[in-house]
Amino acid sequence: MKRLSILGSTGSIGRSVLDVVRRFPGRFQVAALAAGRNVALAAEQVREFRPGLVAVLTRGLADELAGRLGDAAVEIRHGKEGYKAVAEADGVDLVVSAMVGAAGLEPTLAALEAGRDVALANKETLVTAGPLVTRIAAERGRRILPVDSEHSALFQSMEGHRRCDVRRLVLTASGGPFRGRPRSELAGVTPEEAVAHPNWSMGAKISVDSATLMNKGLEVIEARWLFDVPVDRIDVLVHPQSIVHSMVEYVDGSVVAQMGIPDMRIPIAYALAWPERLPLDLPRLDLARAEPLTFEPPDLERFPCLALAYEAARAGGTAPTALNAANEVAVEAFLGGRLPFLAIPRVVRAVLEDFPAGRIERLEDVLSADALARVRAEAAVERLGAAG
Ligand SMILES: NC(=O)C1=CN([C@@H]2O[C@H](COP(=O)(O)OP(=O)(O)OC[C@H]3O[C@@H](n4cnc5c(N)ncnc54)[C@H](OP(=O)(O)O)[C@@H]3O)[C@@H](O)[C@H]2O)C=CC1
Ligand SMILES: CC(=O)[C@@H](O)[C@H](O)COP(=O)(O)O
Ligand SMILES: [Mn+2]
Secondary structure: OOEEEEEEEOOOHHHHHHHHHOOOOOOEEEEEEOOOHHHHHHHHHHHHHOEEEEEEEEHHHHHHHHHHOOOOOOEEEEEEHHHHHOOOOOOOEEEOOOOOOOHHHHHHHHHHHHHOOOEEEHHHHHHHHHHHHHHHHHOOOOOOEEEOOOHHHHHHHHHHHHHHHHEEEEEEEEEEEEEEEHHHOOOOOOOOHOOOOOOOOHHHHHHHHHHHHHHHHHHHHHHHHHHHHOHHHEEEEEOOOOOOEEEEEEOOOOOOEEEEEOOOOHHHHHHHHOOOOOOOOOOOEEEEOOOOOOOOOOOOOOHHHHHHHHHHHHHOHHHHHHHHHHHHHHHHHHHHHOOOOOOHHHHHHHHHHHHOOOOOOHHEEEEHHHHHHHHHHHHHHHHHHHOO
16 A cells, blocks of 8 residues: 655646545555645545645635534644645655645655655746755655656656667647747737646646746756756657657667657556556547647747746756746736736746856755745736736
């Protein structure tokens, strides 16, 4: 029986993780859960999965959850300390990191520090603090198992191969909901249009990132740290059908890819059960009936976020921290109706332009760069939002 802690249990990934757990009751046990604000769903999850510990964002929400749960036998905590307790819970074999944004960094680090393996969906953790997170995982001898579909595909395509034989990684991108649209039509797109991803049902923030192609930029940086491959050997290829989830080119010219229907339960199950595969009862990939698989290069002029992410990755140090924080602020402003879609990359560029270069040695280096970038990004949102 594998014991799990799940950070972000009420989100899109968290719910899919629990669906996998539900399908394999003899294989997994939920030891601890962490939610944000959705106490109604958190209460349902506690009733169904009976963890010993649950944490939510604030004391008020913890009180509300306690009221909903009555005399259920579960410890209820809140805030950073609560999330840390979930990450470090006793007897846990694997911590699933599935909060959204840089909020996931500290609990993920706490899990690694406590000697837990991590199944990582929260890509922002590696974008904002890649050098620190990978160093701590290596020092503690812990594994970071990818959940993100592309990185799971790369991981699966590298198993049984020597890492020194890898020539380049190719991340596939759906192109998002605005792939075919001219730039002139992107000015007035709404949050509702931006979150309507053609192939995947996901949380709002990552859906907007897919629409700007920042998601792919974040994934390039995530791959750089997960697989220790320099960004100049990581390419992006638009593949609108999201069937080929990514590929690895080897020095002999062989290209090994992983395919499957677009359903996150497949990479989630792989991360939970690795090195085993679970017999998932899902619709099967039928290539004879599938749409033709097509590929095209990304358009960096219409979607400059991808180019900005490469720039930040090449600059290194705290530049990706600033990129990530600025993007989080800009996406939130867009979702809140305070910033037009096309201003998202402008906010990120404004923050990166004169950001003080810094190295990442300790958590404080990341937290202070993140805080500075957020202040500067808010100022850019004020300017660019008003300019409309
Ligand atoms: N969805 C997908 O298919 C994929 C997602 N990912 C990555 O996985 C992560 C999660 O994505 P997704 O599930 O779509 O996101 P969702 O928005 O659906 O869920 C986010 C989760 O994080 C919690 N949360 C939000 N803010 C905070 C906070 N400040 N502190 C603590 N918890 C918080 C939410 O709690 P609540 O709802 O209770 O407020 C919820 O449980 C992201 O990093 C994303 O990039 C990667 C690949 C695919
Ligand atoms: C499901 C998943 O892994 C997402 O990160 C997905 O890849 C988003 O799709 P895009 O390729 O449009 O960014
Ligand atoms: Mn992905």
